[in-house]
Amino acid sequence: MSTVDYRSFVQIRRDLHQIPEPGFEEYKTQQYLLNYLKTIPQERLEIRIWRTGVLVLIHGTAPERRYGYRCDMDGLPIEEETSYDFRSTHPGYMHACGHDLHMTIGLGIVTYFASHPMKDDLVVLFQPAEEGPGGALPMRDSAELADWMPDEIVALHVAPEYPVGTIATRPGILFANTSELFIDLKGTGGHAAYPHKANDMVVAACQLVGQLQTIVARNVNPLDAAVVTVGKVSGGTKQNIIAETARLEGTIRTLSADTMKLVKSRIEALVRGMEAGFECQAEIHYGANYLQVYNEAKVTEEFISWVRGRQDVQLIECEEAMTGEDFGYFLERIPGLMFWLGVDTPYGLHHAKLEPAEEAIEVAIRVLTDYFTWKSQG
Numbered sequence: 001m002s003t004v005d006y007r008s009f010v011q012i013r014r015d016l017h018q019i020p021e022p023g024f025e026e027y028k029t030q031q032y033l034l035n036y037l038k039t040i041p042q043e044r045l046e047i048r049i050w051r052t053g054v055l056v057l058i059h060g061t062a063p064e065r066r067y068g069y070r071c072d073m074d075g076l077p078i079e080e081e082t083s084y085d086f087r088s089t090h091p092g093y094m095h096a097c098g099h100d101l102h103m104t105i106g107l108g109i110v111t112y113f114a115s116h117p118m119k120d121d122l123v124v125l126f127q128p129a130e131e132g133p134g135g136a137l138p139m140r141d142s143a144e145l146a147d148w149m150p151d152e153i154v155a156l157h158v159a160p161e162y163p164v165g166t167i168a169t170r171p172g173i174l175f176a177n178t179s180e181l182f183i184d185l186k187g188t189g190g191h192a193a194y195p196h197k198a199n200d201m202v203v204a205a206c207q208l209v210g211q212l213q214t215i216v217a218r219n220v221n222p223l224d225a226a227v228v229t230v231g232k233v234s235g236g237t238k239q240n241i242i243a244e245t246a247r248l249e250g251t252i253r254t255l256s257a258d259t260m261k262l263v264k265s266r267i268e269a270l271v272r273g274m275e276a277g278f279e280c281q282a283e284i285h286y287g288a289n290y291l292q293v294y295n296e297a298k299v300t301e302e303f304i305s306w307v308r309g310r311q312d313v314q315l316i317e318c319e320e321a322m323t324g325e326d327f328g329y330f331l332e333r334i335p336g337l338m339f340w341l342g343v344d345t346p347y348g349l350h351h352a353k354l355e356p357a358e359e360a361i362e363v364a365i366r367v368l369t370d371y372f373t374w375k376s377q378g
């Protein structure tokens with residue numbers, strides 16, 4: 001891939017890193033992508049906009065099939081604490097899940113094929129709102145994608161725990177089914193010194209957090225896997241006022257759809273018990289639900305054996321993870337796979353100090369441009 005200047009992609013990643021935006025508000029990011037796309041050879045490119053996303057079709061020389069690469073665009077509500085001099089310029093927002101790298105790799109792939117067209121078509125999807133509320137399902141079903149639907153699709157996710165030069169994947173389930181979880185509690189507020197005249201939702205919320213932990217410990221088969229995480233608890237107004245309301249915000253992860261149903265039915269039973277016990281009202285909302293990421297066996301096994309033939313990367317057949325990814329909705333309709341890309345950094349995804357190794361950008365662009373070229377030579 002001689003005509004690609006990898007240093008320029010490191011700069012692109014740094015530019016994108018500075019402008020993280022919430023799901024479906026990726027306006028600056030979209031504009032940045034569109035501005036960049038204007039700078040590369042246009043002859044084979046067609047570009048469409050879908051909400052805050054971008055779809056790029058690179059016409060092949062004699063297309064019989066269409067391949068796809070999907071990357072996600074949104075940032076997270078995290079105050080960045082990296083050592084970078086190119087930290088986020090958006091207070092309270094950070095690319096802490098690697099989407100800045102995922103997009104940069106997408107631009108690298110487009111850049112390469114814009115001047116080295118393969119026989120088949122390639123569509124590169126820059127998808128908003130992966131962290132929530134979920135852009136994959138509506139993008140997959142959009143009119144903009146309908147006549148560009150790929151025959152096979154690939155996506156990657158950065159993996160802090162693997163060294164640069166590692167690709168990890170598996171046929172079958174890679175990531176879990178997910179559901180967001182929001183529980184609003186309403187009781188009776190009052191003076192801190194008169195608890196018998198109030199109905200304290202801070203106490204109810206604390207007990208409920210503890211009770212929710214019993215679902216995985218006591219209701220899910222220990223040979224199955226599930227997670228119930230409460231990531232945010234809020235309630236009350238002041239230290240000497242009994243809280244009238246409280247809110248729990250969390251997420252549920254399961255490896256099977258049936259276990260998701262079981263976990264939700266247990267949450268509902270515990271919340272109804274909480275209402276009776278505390279004489280309060282409770283409302284449950286599930287927010288965004290994501291389908292599991294299920295790698296199609298034939299495409300994934302072929303990819304694994306192709307990667308194993310390379311000298312420059314190490315392939316690991318990994319275990320399932322309880323991470324969620326709305327890419328599962330693309331895989332529901334299109335054969336394909338997702339893989340982990342090693343970025344070797346001590347802090348995990350969604351951490352304020354996440355500093356993925358930028359050398360992984362070149363690795364991914366090389367591997368994926370070679371892979372699509374190989375597939376197209378068929």
Ligand SMILES: CC(=O)N[C@@H](CCC[C@H](N)C(=O)O)C(=O)O
Nearest residue numbers: 131132178179180251323324325
């Ligand atoms: C790769 C990754 O970290 N994905 C997110 C997806 C979040 C889905 C949804 N907002 C939820 O919280 O359930 C993850 O947290 O796994």
